Amino acid sequence: MPSALRAWRAARVTPLGELHTPPRMTAALVRLAVQVVLVASLWRGLYAATGTTAGLDREQAVTYAVLAVLATRVRELDQYSGRDTVLQHMHFGTIVYWYLRPLPPQRYYALRALGEQIYGFAWAIVGYAVCVAAGVVQQPKSAAVAGVFMVSLLLGQWVLYYIMLAIDQLCFFTLRNGAAMLILIFAQNLLSGVYAPLWFFPDWFITLSGFLPFQATLSVPLSLYVGRIELSDAGAQLAIQAAWVVVLALLTRLVWRRAARRVISQGG
Amino acid sequence: MSSPKPWFSLKPWRTVWRITKLNFRSQLEYRSEFLMMIAIGAIWQVSVIVFATVLLTRFAGMGGWESADVLLIAAIRMLAHGLFVLFLGRVHGLSRHIQEGVIDTYLVRPMPVYRQLQLQYFPTNAIGDLTVAAGLMVGALTRSELDWTAGRITYLIICVLGGMLLEAALFTVVACAALRFPAADYWSRWLEELLGTFGSYPLNVLPKAVGGFLTFALPLAFVAYFPAAVLTGHGHDTGVPYWLAAASPLLGAVAYLGTRLLWRWSLRHYTGVNG
Numbered sequence: 001m002p003s004a005l006r007a008w009r010a011a012r013v014t015p016l017g018e019l020h021t022p023p024r025m026t027a028a029l030v031r032l033a034v035q036v037v038l039v040a041s042l043w044r045g046l047y048a049a050t051g052t053t054a055g056l057d058r059e060q061a062v063t064y065a066v067l068a069v070l071a072t073r074v075r076e077l078d079q080y081s082g083r084d085t086v087l088q089h090m091h092f093g094t095i096v097y098w099y100l101r102p103l104p105p106q107r108y109y110a111l112r113a114l115g116e117q118i119y120g121f122a123w124a125i126v127g128y129a130v131c132v133a134a135g136v137v138q139q140p141k142s143a144a145v146a147g148v149f150m151v152s153l154l155l156g157q158w159v160l161y162y163i164m165l166a167i168d169q170l171c172f173f174t175l176r177n178g179a180a181m182l183i184l185i186f187a188q189n190l191l192s193g194v195y196a197p198l199w200f201f202p203d204w205f206i207t208l209s210g211f212l213p214f215q216a217t218l219s220v221p222l223s224l225y226v227g228r229i230e231l232s233d234a235g236a237q238l239a240i241q242a243a244w245v246v247v248l249a250l251l252t253r254l255v256w257r258r259a260a261r262r263v264i265s266q267g268g
Numbered sequence: 269m270s271s272p273k274p275w276f277s278l279k280p281w282r283t284v285w286r287i288t289k290l291n292f293r294s295q296l297e298y299r300s301e302f303l304m305m306i307a308i309g310a311i312w313q314v315s316v317i318v319f320a321t322v323l324l325t326r327f328a329g330m331g332g333w334e335s336a337d338v339l340l341i342a343a344i345r346m347l348a349h350g351l352f353v354l355f356l357g358r359v360h361g362l363s364r365h366i367q368e369g370v371i372d373t374y375l376v377r378p379m380p381v382y383r384q385l386q387l388q389y390f391p392t393n394a395i396g397d398l399t400v401a402a403g404l405m406v407g408a409l410t411r412s413e414l415d416w417t418a419g420r421i422t423y424l425i426i427c428v429l430g431g432m433l434l435e436a437a438l439f440t441v442v443a444c445a446a447l448r449f450p451a452a453d454y455w456s457r458w459l460e461e462l463l464g465t466f467g468s469y470p471l472n473v474l475p476k477a478v479g480g481f482l483t484f485a486l487p488l489a490f491v492a493y494f495p496a497a498v499l500t501g502h503g504h505d506t507g508v509p510y511w512l513a514a515a516s517p518l519l520g521a522v523a524y525l526g527t528r529l530l531w532r533w534s535l536r537h538y539t540g541v542n543g
Binding site: 021023024027028031034035037038041042045046047048049050053054083174179180182183186190195196200201 | 301466469
């Protein structure tokens with residue numbers, strides 16, 4: 001089978017599962033719409049008696065918070081219902097089939113994630129267009145900001161892919177790792193600024209998050225978008241994101257090799 | 269001639285206690301996972317405290333509420349949630365049991381399905397949840413300038429229990445839906461997210477339509493916001509009659525009993541994956 005066709009088939013697995021489940025898509029739509037309205041209302045309410053705080057005015061804060069909600073759609077497909085998470089495969093012993101296919105597991109994982117992210121991105125784009133038209137989200141101040149934001153968003157998603165992969169790879173080394181996964185997912189949400197922009201947190205918290213890869217996934221692109229990070233500082237931030245891509249790529253590559261040694265086919 | 273059945277028997281509760289002890293011991297089998305599960309409960313709740321602290325230090329109060337009063341909302345909500353996780357939280361994962369066919373086994377055992385579901389495993393994370401929640405409640409009560417009379421404390425305890433039952437009622441409704449549509453699990457996760465995000469703040473900070481949605485469409489306001497409003501003197505500014513806000517715990521109890529009836533009806537109509 002030509003490799004391009006094989007790649008296409010692997011990439012479309014999860015999006016196809018979603019497209020064949022209209023109730024789930026309707027639920028996703030309602031959930032996204034309600035969450036955007038609630039988050040925008042909360043931040044507007046908070047700014048009712050406040051001007052600029054932590055370097056963010058009301059419109060910047062609302063834009064940041066709504067874009068964070070839209071961005072979480074990008075990697076939010078329900079693999080669990082499809083019984084295709086690494087955790088489930090480890091639990092049921094079916095992970096071995098990943099190693100029996102003509103497609104290497106790391107490539108299958110990457111292609112599936114790519115399909116998911118493109119599908120999720122389509123949702124985020126539509127949500128973004130509606131929010132801009134409704135005046136909930138500000139447009140970027142210039143074409144240069146928009147361009148830098150796109151590059152940063154791409155790098156951020158790339159870093160996010162490796163973080164999610166590293167969380168999944170944990171499953172190969174621990175028999176029970178539900179708690180570790182939850183802790184890492186929580187850290188990702190908190191330290192990337194999903195719950196609240198990192199600018200509102202104390203200085204020690206911002207310094208700590210600077211040493212970790214999580215802020216590169218969301219906080220950096222969104223801060224560039226709303227203008228909290230100036231264009232003059234964008235180069236350094238993009239370089240840090242790129243560095244995290246390289247470091248995490250090397251780390252997860254090493255872990256894939258070690259993980260392969262631990263997979264045992266039924267019967268030995 | 270057989271003797272009549274007593275109206276109350278301790279036997280089922282002894283069984284529940286024995287199964288719970290076994291479940292707890294089985295959780296101890298993987299020590300690091302056990303400790304991490306406690307940690308995750310605590311960390312998840314600390315996130316609420318971090319977020320609330322950030323908001324309260326950056327913004328001038330919330331919707332006319334003092335910071336100590338806002339903390340009381342968060343504390344009631346968190347304590348109610350911790351108790352829900354400990355006693356009734358397993359209803360959350362029902363769709364997984366349906367998908368794996370486990371529920372079919374429950375149906376043939378001599379114990380109510382709902383009870384079997386709740387006895388599926390020991391919720392270790394509840395230890396972390398409750399530890400942080402109790403700490404937050406102590407902090408909120410210490411900072412509060414209210415006179416904590418016996419009546420107020422009794423009402424607070426009843427409110428926490430009412431909040432627990434209301435949360436259990438909401439998740440039981442989703443579980444009833446999951447008996448017919450296993451994909452309803454998606455709504456369960458969303459509900460958890462909504463309760464965690466908006467259950468800890470004064471809802472008058474939101475526009476009226478949004479506050480109305482979180483009061484009448486999804487009765488989230490009755491879990492902690494209304495009880496805290498009644499306790500702190502904001503009971504007349506909630507947008508609903510005072511008596512309704514004050515009756516929040518009763519609503520929780522009625523809602524839970526109602527959803528248990530709905531559960532019985534839904535279970536009778538459960539057909540399983542094999543028809």
